[in-house]
Amino acid sequence: MNVASTESVLRALYGYFFLVFIVRIVGRRPGKQLTPFEFILIFFLGGLMLTAIVADEASLTNAFCQIIAVAFAHFSLAAIRSRSDRVARILDGTPLILLEGNTWRALTMRRQRIADDDVMEKARDQGLKTLEEIETAVLERNGEISILPKEDS
Amino acid sequence: MDTQAELKPVGDNVPKVDGTIAVGEDLEFQRRWWKFEKVVWSFFVLLLIADLAGALGRGPLANAKRETADGTLQVKYERIQRENTSSIMTLLPGQAAVHDGKLQLFVSDSILKEFGAQRIIPQPETSVVGAGGVTYTFPATSTPMTVQFELKPSFIGLHPFTIGVPGDEPVQAKAFVLP
Numbered sequence: 001m002n003v004a005s006t007e008s009v010l011r012a013l014y015g016y017f018f019l020v021f022i023v024r025i026v027g028r029r030p031g032k033q034l035t036p037f038e039f040i041l042i043f044f045l046g047g048l049m050l051t052a053i054v055a056d057e058a059s060l061t062n063a064f065c066q067i068i069a070v071a072f073a074h075f076s077l078a079a080i081r082s083r084s085d086r087v088a089r090i091l092d093g094t095p096l097i098l099l100e101g102n103t104w105r106a107l108t109m110r111r112q113r114i115a116d117d118d119v120m121e122k123a124r125d126q127g128l129k130t131l132e133e134i135e136t137a138v139l140e141r142n143g144e145i146s147i148l149p150k151e152d153s
Numbered sequence: 154m155d156t157q158a159e160l161k162p163v164g165d166n167v168p169k170v171d172g173t174i175a176v177g178e179d180l181e182f183q184r185r186w187w188k189f190e191k192v193v194w195s196f197f198v199l200l201l202i203a204d205l206a207g208a209l210g211r212g213p214l215a216n217a218k219r220e221t222a223d224g225t226l227q228v229k230y231e232r233i234q235r236e237n238t239s240s241i242m243t244l245l246p247g248q249a250a251v252h253d254g255k256l257q258l259f260v261s262d263s264i265l266k267e268f269g270a271q272r273i274i275p276q277p278e279t280s281v282v283g284a285g286g287v288t289y290t291f292p293a294t295s296t297p298m299t300v301q302f303e304l305k306p307s308f309i310g311l312h313p314f315t316i317g318v319p320g321d322e323p324v325q326a327k328a329f330v331l332p
Contacts, residue, residue, distance in 0.1 A: 025193050055237055093186065094179040111187050138176055 008057050012066035015053040016073045019045060024091065027112065028143035092141040099137035112139060123147050210235045210331055219324045221317070225249050226258075228316055228324045234306050235331050239271070244300040246293075250318040256293035258300060259323065261286040261315040268312065268328070272303040288319060306330040 022045065034042065053066065081088045096108050098119055109116070119137045122145040128134060136148040200209075207214035210233040217232040227245040234240050242264075250256055255278075262285055264270050277289035291300065306312075309332050317323025 025190060027190075089179065089182055094182055095176050096180075096183060097176060097178050108183075136176070138178075 008053070008055070008062050009065050009069045011053045011055070012069045013073055015049045016070045019049060020077070020091075024093075028093070028139070028141075095141055096139045097136060098139050098145065099131070099134055101135065102132065108139070114139065114145075119145055119147070207233070209233065211238070211240075217326070217328075219326050221322050221324055223249070223322065225318050225321045226316065226324055228326070230326070230328060232326075232328050233331060234268070234304065234328055236306055236309055238305065240304050240306075242268075242302040242304055244302070244316060246296075246298050246300070246318060248296045250321070251293045251295070251298075254292060254294065256291045256298065256300075257288055257319050258291070259284070259286055259288045259315070259317050259319050260302070261313075263312050263314045264302065264304070264316070267306060267308040267310075267330070268314065269305040269307050270302050271305050274301040274303070286315065 026041070054062070077091070081091055096112065097105055098109055098112075098114060099105065104116065108114075116131075119134070120131065122137070123131070123134055126147050126149065128147065128149055133149055134147055135150040138146045138148070140146055203209055204212070206212055207216070209215075210231060215231045215233040216229070218227065218229050220227045225247050227247075229243040229245070231240045231242075244258060246256055246258070250258075260270075265287065273289065275291060277291050279290045281288045281290075289300075309330050311327055311329045313325065313327045315323045315325050
């Protein structure tokens with residue numbers, strides 16, 4: 001069997017979809033900004049993938065074609081996501097309730113690797129002083145924690 | 154030109170909590186996803202162990218050795234190689250392979266093409282093309298002798314190769330090139 005080297009555009013597409021998958025598996029962490037750990041992860045993943053995708057093809061033609069391929073893949077994925085709830089759920093997950101009426105969702109917290117301090121940090125950000133003032137805390141699909149205060153607080 | 158904007162009534166299709174907050178949580182899906190994550194992480198761990206062991210090339214499991222029955226030639230190579238990644242194939246001919254101060258070695262075309270031979274150490278004195286390969290001649294004295302081929306494969310898949318001393322039984326083997 002003689003399979004020639006995969007074309008550079010295909011390599012770019014493999015790389016894109018593989019990174020989308022890895023980032024989805026690594027999971028979301030709360031916070032508006034990237035933490036230093038996430039910076040390392042993003043740049044390291046990008047750098048490692050880059051060497052295999054570009055290989056020894058350093059031409060501008062190759063760069064243009066690979067960038068267009070990645071842009072096309074991203075555009076297509078976004079288009080499919082907006083049309084299909086199922087695909088959107090697979091790509092982004094669903095919002096998850098972390099705290100509801102003075103009760104922690106312990107399994108969700110553990111599986112999503114979120115500490116109660118993460119929730120409290122976000123609550124303080126909204127001017128809440130104690131956990132009792134929180135009606136619902138939700139881990140959003142983008143990794144943000146939304147805090148809904150109790151009506152009377 | 155149609156200037157009418159496309160309109161759609163506002164509707165809420167996500168479940169509500171206490172009838173007030175639209176969260177859209179799908180715990181059933183999330184439970185399935187956590188199970189899937191577990192399977193994927195287990196697979197990743199196995200993959201890393203396989204990589205460290207050399208099952209994906211560049212490690213102990215990838216190293217292979219073949220020898221002719223009469224011991225004229227021994228070939229050390231990597232049975233699992235990686236595309237565009239250098240590996241060394243070492244040929245260890247016995248004294249019986251040397252005739253009149255010359256060592257002749259035949260390598261099949263696949264070593265040059267599929268396995269992308271980059272360099273031969275030492276440089277052969279002559280090279281003759283034919284019979285589905287190349288026959289190299291090296292000046293030689295006595296054993297131990299070592300001839301090395303630096304390989305850099307650019308074709309993915311399973312490729313056979315043949316290496317031998319002309320007139321003797323050759324070493325035939327296969328190596329797999331990973332992307």
